[in-house]
Amino acid sequence: MNVLTNFPFIVVALLLAIGFYTIGFKKNLIKIVIGIEIIEGAVNLFLVALGYVKGAYVPIYTLAPKEAAEVNKMVLPTPQALTLTSIVIGVAVTALMLAFAVNIYRHYGTLDVRNIRRLRG
Amino acid sequence: MIEHLPALVIAIPLFGAFITPLFRKRYNLAALWAILISGLTLVLVLLLEYQVLTKGMMIYVFGADKPTLVLPSGYRVPIRIMFQVDGIGAFMAISAGLMSFVGAVYSYSHLQKETGLEKYYTLLLLLTAGILGMVLTGDLFNLFVFLEIASIAGSALVGFRNYRGEASEAGIKYLIVSSVASLMVLFAVGILYGQYGHLNLAYLSKQITFNPLDMIALGLLFTSFAMKCGSVPMHYWVPDAYTEVPSGINPPLLVSTYASLYALFRVSFTLFGKITIDMATVGWIMSILGVLTMFIGVTMALVQKDVKRLMSYHAISQTGYMLLGVGVGLTVFHDKQALIEFGRTAMAGGVFHIINHIIYKSLLLLTAGALFYVTGTRNLNEMGGLARKMPITTISFMVGAAAISGIPPFNGFASKFLIYEAVYKLNPLLAIFAMVTSILTLASFVKVFASAFLGPPLEKYEKVREVPKPMIVAMVILAALCVLFGLFPDFVLDKIVYPAVDALINFIQYQSWGGLA
Numbered sequence: 001m002n003v004l005t006n007f008p009f010i011v012v013a014l015l016l017a018i019g020f021y022t023i024g025f026k027k028n029l030i031k032i033v034i035g036i037e038i039i040e041g042a043v044n045l046f047l048v049a050l051g052y053v054k055g056a057y058v059p060i061y062t063l064a065p066k067e068a069a070e071v072n073k074m075v076l077p078t079p080q081a082l083t084l085t086s087i088v089i090g091v092a093v094t095a096l097m098l099a100f101a102v103n104i105y106r107h108y109g110t111l112d113v114r115n116i117r118r119l120r121g
Numbered sequence: 122m123i124e125h126l127p128a129l130v131i132a133i134p135l136f137g138a139f140i141t142p143l144f145r146k147r148y149n150l151a152a153l154w155a156i157l158i159s160g161l162t163l164v165l166v167l168l169l170e171y172q173v174l175t176k177g178m179m180i181y182v183f184g185a186d187k188p189t190l191v192l193p194s195g196y197r198v199p200i201r202i203m204f205q206v207d208g209i210g211a212f213m214a215i216s217a218g219l220m221s222f223v224g225a226v227y228s229y230s231h232l233q234k235e236t237g238l239e240k241y242y243t244l245l246l247l248l249t250a251g252i253l254g255m256v257l258t259g260d261l262f263n264l265f266v267f268l269e270i271a272s273i274a275g276s277a278l279v280g281f282r283n284y285r286g287e288a289s290e291a292g293i294k295y296l297i298v299s300s301v302a303s304l305m306v307l308f309a310v311g312i313l314y315g316q317y318g319h320l321n322l323a324y325l326s327k328q329i330t331f332n333p334l335d336m337i338a339l340g341l342l343f344t345s346f347a348m349k350c351g352s353v354p355m356h357y358w359v360p361d362a363y364t365e366v367p368s369g370i371n372p373p374l375l376v377s378t379y380a381s382l383y384a385l386f387r388v389s390f391t392l393f394g395k396i397t398i399d400m401a402t403v404g405w406i407m408s409i410l411g412v413l414t415m416f417i418g419v420t421m422a423l424v425q426k427d428v429k430r431l432m433s434y435h436a437i438s439q440t441g442y443m444l445l446g447v448g449v450g451l452t453v454f455h456d457k458q459a460l461i462e463f464g465r466t467a468m469a470g471g472v473f474h475i476i477n478h479i480i481y482k483s484l485l486l487l488t489a490g491a492l493f494y495v496t497g498t499r500n501l502n503e504m505g506g507l508a509r510k511m512p513i514t515t516i517s518f519m520v521g522a523a524a525i526s527g528i529p530p531f532n533g534f535a536s537k538f539l540i541y542e543a544v545y546k547l548n549p550l551l552a553i554f555a556m557v558t559s560i561l562t563l564a565s566f567v568k569v570f571a572s573a574f575l576g577p578p579l580e581k582y583e584k585v586r587e588v589p590k591p592m593i594v595a596m597v598i599l600a601a602l603c604v605l606f607g608l609f610p611d612f613v614l615d616k617i618v619y620p621a622v623d624a625l626i627n628f629i630q631y632q633s634w635g636g637l638a
Contacts, residue, residue, distance in 0.1 A: 023297070023301070029293070032297065036297065036300055036301065036304075039301065039304050040300075040304055043304050043307050043308050043311065046308060046311050047307075047311050047314075050311055050314060050315040076318075078314070078320070079311075079314065082262055082307075082310075082311075082314075085262075085266060086265075086307060089266070089269045089273075092269075092273055093269070093273060093296065093300045096273060096276065096277060096296060097293060097296055097297070097300075100280055100289045100292050100293035100296065101293065103280070103283050103286070103289040104286060104289045104290060104293065106286070107285070107286025107289065108286050108290075116290055118286065118287050118290060119287055119290055119291060119360075119361045119364070119365070
């Protein structure tokens with residue numbers, strides 16, 4: 001039971017680990033972007049899982065019955081709003097990172113981070 | 122109108138940013154529009170500071186008129202987004218308004234050879250809106266959103282010269298660092314929300330108990346904001362980003378770095394201000410990070426040949442002074458006597474150094490941009506003998522270099538002296554490191570001065586003339602501020618710095634929304 005309720009958080013921890021591993025050890029720029037996306041997925045999942053109440057009503061006020069007003073009878077709406085905002089921001093960040101990656105490939109002819117090192121010293 | 126100031130300060134640059142793309146291909150109009158909007162923002166933030174100084178903290182709740190009155194059932198918990206402007210927020214807002222104005226004026230002629238400038242000015246105004254939002258907001262999630270706005274706009278500007286591969290390289294580096302940092306901020310916000318069910322900074326700071334989860338949240342927030350403000354060991358993105366960005370953006374980009382520093386102070390002093398035992402440790406960590414940052418930054422700067430890269434390493438080094446000054450204040454935060462004796466002075470030095478550094482480092486980077494404008498290179502070995510050709514740039518550079526090295530009567534001296542004096546009382550060793558750093562700073566600026574401005578005039582720069590007027594105006598404004606802040610430090614300290622420091626120290630007032638709750 002305990003494992004089941006905490007299951008989303010275990011997944012969050014796993015995703016965070018995979019994401020940081022990808023950023024730290026992969027050499028391809030696109031894979032690093034994917035790593036950041038994985039971390040973002042982990043954080044979004046964490047937020048949604050925080051607000052989830054098992055067996056409770058969805059937070060749409062016009063359709064909710066009377067007993068939804070009691071404590072723990074409705075899923076928290078705020079984390080879902082936060083997640084939506086965070087997804088939108090994430091799309092912008094990814095688009096910009098991929099645009100940079102395309103431009104880097106055009107000028108350097110490679111996406112290997114070991115060779116993208118003209119700025120140093 | 123006055124009570125809507127905090128919202129207007131964000132709304133006007135945002136509005137300006139979304140209008141700017143309409144000036145397609147008419148770059149001069151776009152530039153004038155950006156100057157107009159950023160000038161208007163500057164006026165508004167000055168008004169805001171005046172309001173905060175005379176009437177105390179300003180609270181602006183979106184969708185309600187009071188922070189406490191939120192639901193008809195009498196549920197007295199803040200659920201709305203609110204802006205909470207106190208001394209330090211207004212202080213940072215002034216820096217942001219001033220620097221985006223200076224940057225817009227400078228860009229008017231600095232970028233005449235580039236294309237796509239309407240997007241450039243859009244991003245400049247977006248960056249301003251992001252910084253202002255970060256420093257004015259009283260809501261943790263809102264802080265994250267504005268942090269992301271500032272970092273997306275900032276990194277797009279770093280990669281603005283997309284015909285250079287290096288610019289994209291610096292841009293993606295900056296974006297990776299800032300997106301990882303902001304995701305970790307969001308994770309920490311999630312941890313706090315999961316425990317206390319709120320996002321309001323003031324309300325959270327009243328509830329916080331400092332269990333292990335809160336410690337994780339503090340650690341995440343501290344690391345992420347330290348990463349974003351370019352402290353050692355996550356400083357490597359700073360030189361790349363500052364070097365590759367067009368010089369007109371350097372001033373606002375500097376402020377966006379220090380907006381993260383502000384967030385770091387806000388988290389340590391306000392959000393976790395109630396915790397009495399462990400904050401001294403955090404203060405020591407901050408001070409030692411500061412010393413390391415200043416020392417590593419300056420030693421890296423000494424060996425650089427690229428003039429902007431050299432100055433960027435100095436930007437890292439000067440961030441160390443701020444961390445050191447405010448870190449010393451945090452170390453003695455809960456020791457009332459030591460706080461009055463030297464803690465408050467150390468913090469004043471650190472906070473004063475923020476605005477001083479923003480002014481003189483922007484000035485130096487703008488002169489470096491002027492050198493690049495006339496010579497087409499940033500390599501110091503290829504320059505020489507420019508002093509006679511560009512007298513105003515030379516004088517501006519001399520003012521900036523003297524200020525950064527802490528030579529009286531320029532502004533760097535005033536804040537550095539406060540830091541030395543106060544830090545010495547906590548631990549003499551820290552103060553000695555700070556002084557050695559200052560000497561090394563002077564050494565490397567003597568090198569820049571000698572190789573770029575002095576020496577026999579080179580043949581290839583025979584036809585070089587002084588840079589266009591808008592660039593001169595931007596540099597002269599900053600140079601004049603350097604001298605003024607240095608000549609009348611007491612006025613600046615009393616009017617804007619000490620209110621900012623007291624806003625950080627007096628977290629009880631922040632928690633109670635300036636007496637409203």
